[in-house]
Amino acid sequence: MEFKDFINKKEFILLDGAMGTMIQKSGVKYDSVPEALNITHPKLIASFHKAYVDAGADVIYSNTFGANAYKLKDSGYSVKQVISAAINNAKNAVKGTDALIALDIGPIGQLLEPAGALSFDEAYEYYKEQIIAGKDADIIVFETMTDLYELKAAVLAAKENCSKPIITTMTFERSGRTFTGASAASAAVTLEGLGADALGVNCSLGPDELEPIVSEISKYTDLPIVIKPNAGLPDPNSNEYNILPDDFAKSVLTLLKYGVKIVGGCCGTTPEYIAKIKETLSGEKYHPQKKSVDTTICSASTAVEINGPRIIGERINPTGKKLFKQALVDKNIDYILTQALNQISGGAEILDVNVGHPEIDEKNMMVSVIKAIQSVCDAPLQIDSTKPEVLEAGLRYYNGKPIVNSVNGEEKSLRAVLPLVKKYGASVVGLTLDENGIPKTAEGRFKIAKRIVERAEAAGIDRKDVYIDCLTLTVSAEQDACRETLSALHRVKTELGCKTCLGVSNISFGLPNRELVNRTFLTMALEEGLDLPIINPNIASMTGAVRAYRVLAGIDKNSNEFISVYNNAAPQTAAADTLADMDIFTAIYNGLKKEGACLTEKLLNENADPMKIVNEMLIPALDKVGDGFEKNKIFLPQLIQSANAAQECFEVIKKHISQTSGSPVSKGKIILATVKGDIHDIGKNIVKVLLDNYGYTVVDLGRDVDPQLIVDTAVEQNIKMIGLSALMTTTLKSMEDTIKMVRERKELQNPDGSSKCVVFVGGAVLTKEYAMKIGADYYCKDAKESVDTAKKVLG
């Protein structure tokens, strides 16, 4: 019988219980992995399956939980061998029954980026191999997952390599989160979007402890819910589980009200438990649940319900921003991350991400930026590009349910974008324009909105996931346009039942006091039903207008959020009197960022020569701090704070120079990277802060960096100095390999074969002797020495 028929015909679907517990109880020994038993003891494994089928299981899980290439690497068996044998054993056990076979797949066993080093694509390949090997199974099950990102790779691998139904269950802790911080809400929203057929929880806790988590999941999904709890909690001494079959089955009953349809057991459960559940469920009814929270986007950790105005930060966008464009060209991801973090602290709840710039590979940049932002921000993202291939790349590597910005009424756009939105389970912004441009009237825009919504629904996208943007035009050019926008917005909201979105700042082009115009327009739009204002959240009055609106419209209950934000807000500017008796030197020495920046600005306004400020004030101050550090008089964090204060001064100077269009201040480019395999990069980052502040341009390639990328970047950007760090003895080999590759690359050699690149190295286990042995030019024991070396080499 097909799974879909199963779902419809059967009131409940019974899964099996634990395989591990059966193996343990039988006392059978295995060499490396329990999955090897599929080959060495096929009859025994089949007998476990058979016991579950006899107990009433409708679906049995193959003994393939850890049958991936990573875990099998020392077992002597291939993934294909193990999985085919396992499916075969399962087939033998279900012969003559209706029971279906699920290909059971667990986590790979390594953490994915950003916490770990395994890439999304590598994870995908591991899963793909298993799914192809399990072609004879009826269902694909991913269970005991703790990382939503890994699970997304798994689900995509299944969707793209087979057409079997997919069940996903994750393992949560009592906190309601997984080990990697994924929330139950985010898991439900993301997995339903990706097209799982059923989702839920397994392992970790017993049925009683699972109730709050199952309840939370049910708020966010319409899908049938799966539970496969442990037999209670293990006794720490005996490792025995504490709930007996009777109580287990009773606890399952209390969870039915949340839409539980598929039930089985995890660690500690046996055929007895399954038989008891079957008996207890007979006569009970499945209670299908509709989600109660229905317009949600999310990151892995945070679900944001669009149940009132939510601020989308607009600052990650190079349009009209010189420094941002330069950052893109230099692949300066940290610059973009700083923008992200600043917007979050300003009050953004969602971040728009646009990295379109003609001089760069937008697709690769989108992927890098999305991966980087989601490693440090909990806010969901809005993927913004005019190119469908960029949108798709962003969608693929995003961890959660994002917004796509955007589709419009043009046939070409609808055809290209909507299928992507569907496939990756995103929300989408619909711009009310088409082949004929932006209609002048509200009626014209409403018609396009209606068309977009209809087409989205035809593509399988819920209209609640379509956010219509009625487009802000510049009021100084067309004064009546503002009314048309607002009127269209109102109609979309009330007649189409869609959420709405609007870029606000366009309204005021060409007018003085733009902030005032923007804020007033924003307030008007909110009153017409604007849900997602796209604004600069670092302008306090804009964010404030949204927060105040939430109070006045009765959304911010008891003004809780408003009070918590504004009650203790401290003034942010440096007081004038503290500046009066301070100079830049003192500010930097004491690590005072704002004061340093103010003083630099003041000097520049007094027409001081920027290079003089750098050479006669910033650098000497840094040198003094560095000297104190060397003599063990200054503490490392203070050295860094001083460097950061100098950084603020440099930023002011850079801005000043870019405005007066002089050449940027740079003493030369340096690549920094933590070598392949190493994920400890704090030392490298300290070096970076210092080099930055001495006026060097650092091309930071991050951690776990492929030697090829380092060499290619050096060639591409004509870089003469490379700094490598490694923390562990095991990764020193990577350092050696990288240096070797630098030396061998033709483009990095002088005509006489000597190297054009200077390589300096550092890290906890390195010594000068070893550094020389592996071919480095310099060994630097700390960040200060790296700066001294850079001075020596680049001046």
Next chain:
Amino acid sequence: MIELESLDRKEAIRYLGGSGIKLNYRMDALMDECEKEILLKADPKYLYIEKELPCNGLIKGKDIEKHLYGCEKAVLMCATLGTEIDKIIRINQISDMARAVVLDSFASVAAEQLCNRVNEAIVEKYSDYYTTFRFSPGYGDYPIEMQNYFLQTLDAPRKIGLTSNSNYLLVPTKSVTAVIGLSKSPIERKRLGCAGCIARESCQFRRNGEHCGV
């Protein structure tokens, strides 16, 4: 469950190479703030399991053999502060590097304190045994590759979310695996010392005439 109530600040300063330096008030405030944040964000988890000796696969090299010499049993343990700690250190490396290094240092202190507490619990549980100090993969000639043996034996990825990457580095990074030997007869409680340490040539502590504590 183990909850950490406070962190050893002197130790955190020592990790930062700041022993003997008088901190100014800004540094003092930074230390306070970071200690609080680590205590708030740490999610201490641990596992241990008892093994009869000789235990298949546990012994690799001379140093571990020496360490467990005369022991009838060994307790394998692991402990982690969880992924959130790595995340806040990562965030601070972008927004405020000075804070990041202090957080990192306190996190190392927290991991060490957590291990001490687990160690105490083990000593208490096996009070009729003499116990050795903790010995970890990477000490002496005990290969770092042994991380995977510990993680598998303890079922650590599934039970507490502790894994290793392909270079045998623990993820989350503020984590430890170790083995403690149990013996019915007295054990000479000897530390490993610098002589047996692979980091002896590059060690910052040693350079300053100090000792890391292992």
